Amino acid sequence: MASSKEIVTYSSFPKLNNPINTNLNFKTDPWAPQVSHNTIPYPAIDGYDSAAEEEEESGTDGWDPLPASGRRPEVNLRNVLLGLIAIVTGKTKTGSSSPKSDNSGISFLGSNSNGDSYLLPSVYLPSAPPLLGEIMNSVGAHKTVLEAEPPEWLPDSSTNFCMQCSAPFAPLTRGRHHCRFCGGVFCRVCTKGRCLLPRKFRVRDPQRVCDGCYDRLDPVQGLLLNQVSNASQTAKHDVLDWTCMRGWLNLPIGMKMEDEIYKATNSIRSFTQVARFNPEKSIPHAVLNGASGLAILTVAKAGAILTYKLGTGLVVARRSDGTWSAPSAILSLGLGWGAQIGGELMDFIIVLHGSEALKTFTSRMHFSLGAGLSAAAGPVGRVLEADLRAGERGSGVCYTYSCSKGAFVGVSLEGNFVVTRLDANLRFYGDPYLTTTDILLGIVERPKAAGPLYSALDDLYSKIDCF
Template sequence: MPTSAPAPAPKNTKDAMKMARDDWKINESKMNVASVSKTKQNGAPVAPRWVPNKEKSSCTKCSCKFDWVKRRHHCRRCGEVFCGDCTNKKALLPANTAAKESDTKNPRRVCTDCYDSVESMQEQLAMQDSNAMRTNEIEDKNRYLNSPMRFTMGAEIRKAAYIIRNFHSGLEAKVDDTSLPLMLIRDACGLAILTVMKVGFVWTGRLGTGIVISRRGDGTWSPPNAIMMAGMGFGAQIGGEVTDIVVVLTSQAAVNAFSGKGQVSLGGELSVAVGPLGRSAEGALRAGDGGMSSCISYSHSKGFFAGVSIEGAVISQRPDINRNFYGTDKYTGEDLLRGNVPPAPAAKPLYDALRTLMESDPTNKERAGFLAAGHSQPQQQQQQGQQGNFVNQQQQQQQQQGAGGAGQQGGLVAI
């Protein structure tokens, strides 16, 4: 039987090192092949190879050349390198993808071919692996540190829960005229909960984020819809403040207005906030592409801000936040607020905070589960009229005292 000739002896140390490297590469290759074969024999799929950037000078799909404008982008599923136009979609991915990332609950960038291959799985993956299905916990020590800007839905939900708890049992609730009216929450068709920062001198800017929820037909609350507020103002004003705002949507028309693509707020604002506690009074008419709406807002401010101003602000949706939370971009604000999407388990802290708030009402024990559908339209109009008269009387008193005074402002505002 023929035998292979023995390898020649190395002539020097350099040749010996080269032969050792060659033997190591051969053995490593054999081990990789054996590992892949074993994986295939066990029936488990092999993850695609992550292609290094340096190996690709053009897009794998359209063959366009990469330069400082046409940037490289990896498909997180197949591992190939594409241009931005060929990887303009995101999707939740199953196991054994090319990406070595631990974050599998957020939609990842994929090429168009891979998106087509996983599109049919998105609903199932969203119900199993999306952020909406995760456990969301709150810590009591963070309830007074609400940031005006949050970049995940989980953080927005925790912030909204803190705001509701502060209105119910926080330092602000020690003052009688700053407690959140339970009657309004009980009869609300929806709630918008935001934290907004406003700073400036004469010219002011304000920016903040939050969520909107609506009451479903069975009395429960809908999944949250992420929103952002941005605006400017002009007037005799100075200071800076961070304000937690709860806007009570008193009718379905108001909820529909918040479910549109954009919303504009125009009106006049009179506000004073001194020290750790503050109240602000605001009159505005909110009009969006979903229609006209009238709502009631209540707020707590921290900081120092005084003056009279004309304010303009835009409230818009945040589809990227919704997509990362629900795992799909198919859910519009209208779908979320009209009850077409089941409640999200990750929103439980907010639901619990609202339930606790309602259970604190001695006249509302039997309705603590939010099982009331609301009052009739004439009763709503009567309530809105009473609130409007209350605000008009306060505004007249404030005008007599002077806009620059440090008098207390009412917490209930019709806008």
């Protein structure tokens, strides 16, 4: 309780110490409502509504609504203003020296030996901690998560039940999974989340974590995306290194987005050299300048009469200001039928003509149908195709140009399925909620790991502009 110097008194509060005389005589009225034995009767007062009194009495917590004098204080503008001034200034003294009852039932009032009323300190103290304290606590919790070190995994034999839902493990229906952040053993249902882990874990792909650790890691995912994700790293492979095999030969299958970036960069540089030394065999300037995006793939094709195609690559969209979007990984499966025989390895550049063609690559899967002429002899060959692509997001016309290697000749009708590789995008960007539309339509910033690809694209367009 505050000292006497800090006590604030108020004259507007009624005196609560005098008991009410309950031995009052009432005239019997046959039409009057019967009063229960548990109800305390009050004398009739002019201007006082007994029904309102009963409503107030039923809603109080042990506080008598009438003052000791038997009359309510008059409610007028003057008394209301005086009460407000007393509460705001805290300097008004009570006009009566009669002692107050300590057990008044008013939780926000107290009284001293002098009969003065004052507000308890709990009334004017803030009920919530300061905002700065919340921010500091949040920063401290995030710092603990960011500085966490890899745990020692519990052995599989340490428990036969999930450490979260307590469900028993079963060989086929409910297997064991370790949380990569805490090392505990959980079932598949309780470890659905995937999160990037702090720097000390030395992993860049999103990892399986339990639900509890997911809630701890989710607030710092934005920071980890810019620090430890694969997209935020500098490209390690030099596309100009011709001492290794993949410097002059792209493999048809790339397991990671980094491989697709390397392959696409290598393919674009090959087309740049063709445009420089053989302009008549290059992609026409008007076609490239009108492109809404490019899809770059490496595909292996083999067969006779009926041929099979398989390959992977990526697609990038061209923005209105001439810059390029972030890449999205794709997989191509196809069949060809016609007068053809042999096998070849092809580096495709598919020019997406118009926004409708670009939208087809934002679908999870789309189908293309077209006709092509292919001829390859040794390390140099050409494939020209025009196809129509249709998916759940739309349809459009694309033009396909390629450099091929192998021994192949023929004319065929081609059909392909192109699938967006969501798993490769997830491992590269680290965001499980990222969609292909977000990547290609400019919401995602250009990743640092795709720097060589953007340099090759700028070089391709600059060389074409020179002709």
